[in-house]
Amino acid sequence: MDTVQPRPETSVTLILLGPPGAGKGTQARILQSRFGLVQLSTGDLLRAAVAAGTEAGRKAKAVMEAGGLVSDEIVLAILKERMAEPDVAAGVILDGFPRTIGQADALGALLAEAGKAVDCVISLDVDDEAMIERISGRFSCAACGEGYHDTHKTPAKAGVCDQCGGTEFKRRADDNAETVRERLAAYHAQTAPLIAYYDEKGLLKSVDAMGSIDAITEALGTIVAGVSA
Numbered sequence: 001m002d003t004v005q006p007r008p009e010t011s012v013t014l015i016l017l018g019p020p021g022a023g024k025g026t027q028a029r030i031l032q033s034r035f036g037l038v039q040l041s042t043g044d045l046l047r048a049a050v051a052a053g054t055e056a057g058r059k060a061k062a063v064m065e066a067g068g069l070v071s072d073e074i075v076l077a078i079l080k081e082r083m084a085e086p087d088v089a090a091g092v093i094l095d096g097f098p099r100t101i102g103q104a105d106a107l108g109a110l111l112a113e114a115g116k117a118v119d120c121v122i123s124l125d126v127d128d129e130a131m132i133e134r135i136s137g138r139f140s141c142a143a144c145g146e147g148y149h150d151t152h153k154t155p156a157k158a159g160v161c162d163q164c165g166g167t168e169f170k171r172r173a174d175d176n177a178e179t180v181r182e183r184l185a186a187y188h189a190q191t192a193p194l195i196a197y198y199d200e201k202g203l204l205k206s207v208d209a210m211g212s213i214d215a216i217t218e219a220l221g222t223i224v225a226g227v228s229a
């Protein structure tokens with residue numbers, strides 16, 4: 001399953017949709033190593049552009065320092081800068097963008113300027129109640145960051161980290177059932193129009209994200225291999 005696949009001859013643009021906790025980050029990293037694609041997360045792009053001092057990065061920094069929200073125009077400019085770099089020649093996995101129909105239209109126009117298009121949109125589908133249990137049960141070692149779960153992965157010795165022997169653990173403040181339920185509701189409200197938008201274009205694929213990591217990886221790999229062929 002870890003075998004590196006041949007790089008596609010043409011650039012591939014994938015969009016990965018899924019609520020917090022669905023495993024987008026984990027699966028995107030696996031797809032990167034298998035297919036040579038580069039994960040582009042909106043937050044990471046903004047931070048990198050600001051740090052690099054690019055034209056769009058300077059604009060984003062000014063907005064953020066003033067306490068404002070970075071506009072779609074600036075985000076798209078940063079995305080355009082990043083997609084022009086040579087390391088994304090094989091293609092990209094967009095994570096966290098687009099979030100609205102307006103952003104999806106703008107992304108389509110940006111790609112068209114470069115003679116490209118969105119090739120596939122993959123939705124990681126979850127069961128909300130099971131997702132709430134999955135996320136609200138998470139905790140980690142305060143020393144080394146090893147992740148655990150109240151039900152699915154507890155330390156072999158209660159109160160002692162398997163990896164480093166640490167005895168202090170922590171939970172994210174927003175990993176509680178009420179907050180997770182609110183995040184899921186917001187995600188569905190925000191993403192439902194996008195799912196319909198890309199489904200109408202024949203670009204949408206769905207993967208059950210409640211299975212094992214390996215099963216999800218296999219399903220995603222099959223889809224991406226088909227798109228890359």
